[in-house]
Amino acid sequence: MEPMSALSIHGLWKRFGTKIAVAGVDLEVPAGSFYGLVGPNGAGKTTTLSMATGLLRPDFGSVLVRGQDLWADPPAVKAGLGVLPDGVRLFDRLTGAQLVTYAGLLRGLDRDTVRDRTADLLRTFDLSADADTLVVDYSAGMTKKIGLACALVHAPRVLVLDEPFEAVDPVSAANIRDILAAYVAGGGTVVVSSHVMDLVQRMCDHVAVIAGGHVLAQGTVDEVRGEASLEDRFVELVGGRRTEGALAWLRTSSD
Amino acid sequence: MVAHLVRLKLTLLRNGLRRSVWRVIGLVLSLLYALFLLGLAVAGLVALGAHDDPELSRTVVVLGGALVVAGWWLLPLVAFGVDSTLDPERFQLFAIRRRHLLTGLTLAGVVGVPGAATVVLGGATALAWWRDPAALAAGLVGGVLGVAVCVIGSRAITTMLAPLVGGRRFREVAAVLAIVPLMLLGPILLGATAGLAAVADALPTVGVVVGWTPLGAPWALAADVQAGAWLAAVAKLAVTGATLGVLVLVWDRALSAALVRSPGGGHVSRSAGLGFFARFPATPTGAVAARSLTYWLRDPRYAAAVAVVPVMVLLLWFVGRGGGIVLGAGVVVAFVMGWSLSADISYDDTAFWTHVAAPVSGRVDRAGRALAGMVVGGVVVLATDVLVLGVAGRWDATVPVLGMSLGVLAVGVGASSIYSARVVYPVPKPGDNPFSTPQGSSFAVMLTQSLGMLLLLAVCAPTVGLGIAAVVTGHPVLQALTLVVGLGSGAAALVAGVRVGGGLYDRRAPELLQTIRSFA
Known part of the structure; x- marks a missing residue:
């Protein structure tokens, strides 16, 4: 059988007003891979992932999810996607249990399945004690976890997570990593974006470096980083490191 | 600092306009509308001054002024909302003296079409007494004080009620219900004045009475001066001063509370079970x-x-x-x-x-x-x-x-x-x-x-x-x-x-x- 890409992005462009956020991005995410998307702030990661999950219509380009054109038939393709966007709200006036239930019901699951999976997910993410607390009263890390639970409730084949580890405490982050690793081992595909190179290097098997709306490098983590660490390779690719003489007045020892 | 806040407000206004042509058209239209109304008002006030009927001038200016004050105080709660561009909670992290913040926010409140129109209108009320220099001067003082009562009162009331209406869950509904009597003040006043309007002869008396209230006192100053009722004029000044004092105090309290309030509040809300999700298909x-x-x-x-x-x-x-x-x-x-x-x-x-x-x-x-x-x-x-x-x-x-x-x-x-x-x-x-x-x-x-x-x-x-x-x-x-x-x-x-x-x-x-x- 021909190895199929879980996610295949070709010539993706997006312009906001006069600013071109994404300028011709191509990405191949092999099925069954744990794929990291890294880039500096404003690189176009969130815009790319939004277009890859059907939340934002691209100006040009195509998105194939497991061989199906996302923008040609969004309802059919989105059913197999689990999404956790960054920088958006949740319906946070619902309790944690209600929010996961809502996500499950919207995806067309029946009542019993939703109830069982909601209980499972809340337990796994260590949120059972806060199941009846309004999400608006959750901490930032708990909010990420409940969002991840919502993305998983319908058992998608491909997971696209934008900054899933931001503000998550180390124990929860380790738990999430284990859950995602098990998911990949079971045949699922995960795409995560992150600023934390170290995390990506340890966790992912594939990586793409994106900056200024362009893909600078992509492939397996070992291919991209070569001999160096991913962090050094990233800084070398993206450039713009400057520390000499910066903010000299900030050194308190100079008094 | 005060100048910074006013400049901030102006910059926000200008940048807002830069984002959309429609916004410019909207501003121009509201400006034209305001100018039209102001023109009518100023012409009316000058005519009032020429007419030389002290009772009529007092009634019109005091009742009109009181209505403007009531509008500033109550309308933000009901219709147009509070101008949120200079929400005090946004200044939480800056080291600004509260006194400077109060002054700055007051002056910034005048920036914009309604604020500018009120300032012009407040000053123009003095024109109703343009034949009498002493009353004219008193009218100017009263106008400035009246505008201050408008702006500071508006800020004080909205800042004070913000936590009430911004709180959560049950308190939220309760707060909205508590707002209702306030919103009803308008209709009640309307009903009351509509009843009195039927008896037009009573209006001058109403004007005199309203002139003693916080809403009408600044506007009644000039009328008293013209009538030579110096004691009454001093008393009106005292009423206005006391009103401003109370308003500043209330605002100051509310502002210091707002500046240290954590967003979201400390109260954690829980709700057992799935609620409507269990009841709907x-x-x-x-x-x-x-x-x-x-x-x-x-x-x-x-x-x-x-x-x-x-x-x-x-x-x-x-x-x-x-x-x-x-x-x-x-x-x-x-x-x-x-x-x-x-x-x-x-x-x-x-x-x-x-x-x-x-x-x-x-x-x-x-x-x-x-x-x-x-x-x-x-x-x-x-x-x-x-x-x-x-x-x-x-x-x-x-x-x-x-x-x-x-x-x-x-x-x-x-x-x-x-x-x-x-x-x-x-x-x-x-x-x-x-x-x-x-x-x-x-x-x-x-x-x-x-x-x-x-x-x-x-x-x-x-x-x-x-x-x-x-x-x-x-x-x-x-x-x-x-x-x-x-x-x-x-x-x-x-x-x-x-x-x-x-x-x-x-x-x-x-x-x-x-x-x-x-x-x-």
């Missing part, structure tokens, strides 16, 4: 309806729409002097509640992504929200109908009143289902003060909203016309016809709303989300 449509209903109960922005109900009933009761006009309250409430659904996607804010990602089909989204709107609206409208039918003792009019109000509600929900699938606009964010005005409400949106409401009125007109005829004549055929036409047009509008709105939604859901994100 386990389908996407049922889930959307359950979610919407939960928000109707938990989100103060929705509760604010319900808060208009008692206002409507009382307003119509006052206007109709206890007569049959009060029967229309259910219809007005139905109109307001039906149209309030037109902001539904805007109220979701970026959480709307959940629907785009799932994906929820257009018909499911529209039908679920419409169902929740009909449940809440139906309960509120029926309760209003029963109340007004009982108050008016017109149980014979039950059939046409129910036909009109339920028909208008359903047509409103249907029209909103189409409108909100096409237009999203900035609304107060979840957790913000429900009475705050977000930045960026553009003229284009106002235009589409007016058009939408006009269309809605046109569709409702036959039902309402038949209903009025039926209530007045009591003819059984007309009564039955009202019920049939009302429910029929309502059902048709609901079906059309879900279908047309659903089609629009399916084509444009990602664009709606993108527009919402651009407001953030």
Whole structure:
């Protein structure tokens, strides 16, 4: 059988007003891979992932999810996607249990399945004690976890997570990593974006470096980083490191 | 620091204009409108001065001035909202002395069309005494003090009530209900003055009395000076000074509380079980309806729409002097509640992504929200109908009143289902003060909203016309016809709303989300 890409992005462009956020991005995410998307702030990661999950219509380009054109038939393709966007709200006036239930019901699951999976997910993410607390009263890390639970409730084949580890405490982050690793081992595909190179290097098997709306490098983590660490390779690719003489007045020892 | 705050306000204003041509057009139109009104007012005041009738001048200036003050104090809570660009909570992290913040926010409050117009108007009141130099000077002093009472009072009241209306859960609903008596002040005053207007001779007396209140004192200063009543003039100054002192004190207290309040507050809300999600069918449509209903109960922005109900009933009761006009309250409430659904996607804010990602089909989204709107609206409208039918003792009019109000509600929900699938606009964010005005409400949106409401009125007109005829004549055929036409047009509008709105939604859901994100 021909190895199929879980996610295949070709010539993706997006312009906001006069600013071109994404300028011709191509990405191949092999099925069954744990794929990291890294880039500096404003690189176009969130815009790319939004277009890859059907939340934002691209100006040009195509998105194939497991061989199906996302923008040609969004309802059919989105059913197999689990999404956790960054920088958006949740319906946070619902309790944690209600929010996961809502996500499950919207995806067309029946009542019993939703109830069982909601209980499972809340337990796994260590949120059972806060199941009846309004999400608006959750901490930032708990909010990420409940969002991840919502993305998983319908058992998608491909997971696209934008900054899933931001503000998550180390124990929860380790738990999430284990859950995602098990998911990949079971045949699922995960795409995560992150600023934390170290995390990506340890966790992912594939990586793409994106900056200024362009893909600078992509492939397996070992291919991209070569001999160096991913962090050094990233800084070398993206450039713009400057520390000499910066903010000299900030050194308190100079008094 | 004070200059910084004023400059900040000016910069916000200028940058807001730079984002859209429509905003410039909106500002120009409101400027022209304000200039037109100001021109009329100034001409009137000069004529008043030439007329040389002290009693008339006092009555007009004091009552007019008191109305302007009442407008500044109360309108932000009801209609236009507080200007949120300089929300005190945004200055939490800066080391600014509170005294500087108070002065700066006061002066910044004058920047903008309503502020500038009030300043000009306040100064112009002195023109009513242009023949008498002493009174003219007193008028200028009174005008400045009057403007200060307007601006500081407005800030003090909104800052003080912000935590009340911005709090959460049960407290939120309670707060919205507590706002109602305040909102009712207007109608009560209106009713009272309408009653007094019938006896025009009483107006000068009212003017004298109002001149002793905090609302009217600054405006009465010049009249007393002209009359040579120096003691009264000093007393008016004292009343104004005391008013300003109390307002500054209240504002200062509220501001210091606001500056250390953590966003969200310390109170953690819990709610056992799945609530509406367990009671509605386990389908996407049922889930959307359950979610919407939960928000109707938990989100103060929705509760604010319900808060208009008692206002409507009382307003119509006052206007109709206890007569049959009060029967229309259910219809007005139905109109307001039906149209309030037109902001539904805007109220979701970026959480709307959940629907785009799932994906929820257009018909499911529209039908679920419409169902929740009909449940809440139906309960509120029926309760209003029963109340007004009982108050008016017109149980014979039950059939046409129910036909009109339920028909208008359903047509409103249907029209909103189409409108909100096409237009999203900035609304107060979840957790913000429900009475705050977000930045960026553009003229284009106002235009589409007016058009939408006009269309809605046109569709409702036959039902309402038949209903009025039926209530007045009591003819059984007309009564039955009202019920049939009302429910029929309502059902048709609901079906059309879900279908047309659903089609629009399916084509444009990602664009709606993108527009919402651009407001953030």
